[in-house]
Amino acid sequence: MWGQLAFVSLGFALAAAGLVISTIGVNGVFVQTDIAYICMSPEQIASINERLIPVIAHDRAGLGSALISVGLLVLMLALWGFQEGQRWVWYTFLFGGLPAFGAAIIIHYVIGYTSFIHILPAYVALLLFASGLIMSRKFFFYRL
Numbered sequence: 308m309w310g311q312l313a314f315v316s317l318g319f320a321l322a323a324a325g326l327v328i329s330t331i332g333v334n335g336v337f338v339q340t341d342i343a344y345i346c347m348s349p350e351q352i353a354s355i356n357e358r359l360i361p362v363i364a365h366d367r368a369g370l371g372s373a374l375i376s377v378g379l380l381v382l383m384l385a386l387w388g389f390q391e392g393q394r395w396v397w398y399t400f401l402f403g404g405l406p407a408f409g410a411a412i413i414i415h416y417v418i419g420y421t422s423f424i425h426i427l428p429a430y431v432a433l434l435l436f437a438s439g440l441i442m443s444r445k446f447f448f449y450r451l
Contacts, residue, residue, distance in 0.1 A: 310443025311389045314400065317435040318382025322375050324428060329371025336364045340425040377407070389443070397440070397447035404436050 331338060337349060345352070352359050381400075388396045412429050415421055 308389075308446075310439045310441070310446065311385055313435045313439035313442060314381060314385035314389075317432060317439060318378050318380075318385055320378070320428075320432055320435065321381060322378030324432075325371045325374030325376075325378055327371070328374060329368050332364050332367030332369075332371055336360055336367060338425075340420075340422045344420050344422065344425075385439075389446070391446055392449050394447050397443060400436075400443075401440060404440075408433050408436060 337345075342348065349360060381403075384396060384399065388399075390396070408429070412426065412433065415426055415429075
């Protein structure tokens, strides 16, 4: 059941991260690594166009709420969907997680936003995801 624990932890972590990101999006919009990456203060950004910060806040709040939703879905599937021999559950985690983690991590390298501290939570989540898949595979693929 270590695989299940990994997915339960991942679900909680994604939902908590979403709550934090949404809160930041609604309140301060930027974290310190954002400011370091952009090389501009919020005041400088606002001086370019007064609508830039609100649209960034909108996107940040949207990302946060999406993470809350995904986190709750992962958590619920991990808590109530773990049934021996039910391969579809394992495939749901696999095919749901691959594009999400791929996009979330790769985009940071594509745009050059590679601060270790900023990307670390995504790597921890990826580790939980991969561990959950590896450790639960036998359980889900067991033939009754």
